[in-house]
Amino acid sequence: MLVNKLGLEKELLSKRRKFKSEAAILAEVQSIFAENDLVREQISQKLQQKSSTKPNQLNFDLLEADKVFHLEQIKALCIEYRLRFLDSIIFKNEIPEEAISKIRMMEKAHQTSLEGFKIIAPSKAFHLLNYDDPLLxxxxxxxxxYLIxxxxxxxNPWRxxxxxxxxxxGAFTITAILLSIVIALIVPENNLSKSVPLASVIVFLFAFKSIFAVFAYYFFMMGKNFNEEIWQRQYYNN
Incomplete structure (x- = not known):
């Protein structure tokens, strides 16, 4: 079996010598690698450029239906998980080589040059500006x-x-109401209800006012905002 394998390899080498010299073959392979490196570098540079709003012209027949998403669906996801949908130029983490390979494969298949890259990721994954797990x-x-x-x-499912x-x-208010109800139920009212009418209601209102005011003050003083307000903002404090 080993003899047969060595014989076939020798035959193949013999045919290659008749086709091209070893030096010419190595030069051609080196040229292919150089071209590949150049294309990958160009893709990396495009990922670091400001995204264009111009739509990419793709071959409809080559698109995968489960990778096409409308902006409203992206917005809903970002709001639910407190993510941002921003240009790839401000993504501060490293974009993996596999992603670049997929971009190159798409460009070859669709015979186009892709642009306008955007990424879904948590706020901390971006270089956010001072106002004064990612999807490409x-x-x-x-x-x-189109998801690349x-x-x-x-x-994290708990996120x-x-x-x-x-x-x-609305969600902020409902959360404050639910916490206030829990506090009102926890506070013992055996003696309190005898001296104060509607004691549980008063406790609830006091708790709601305190919780809402304290958390709202802390939230906004820290420069935070609601999920539905920040999903496309490039600023961390607005």
């Missing part, structure tokens, strides 16, 4: 975006629940 997209027109690549670890109270003003 490209725009394809009419507020639709996802990397990193899976999103959606943890950021729910600051999703919007």
């Amino acid at each position: 997209f490209v725009p394809i027109g009419n507020n639709y975006y 690549h996802q990397w990193g670890t899976e999103m 959606k629940l943890l950021v729910l109270p600051i999703k919007n003003l």
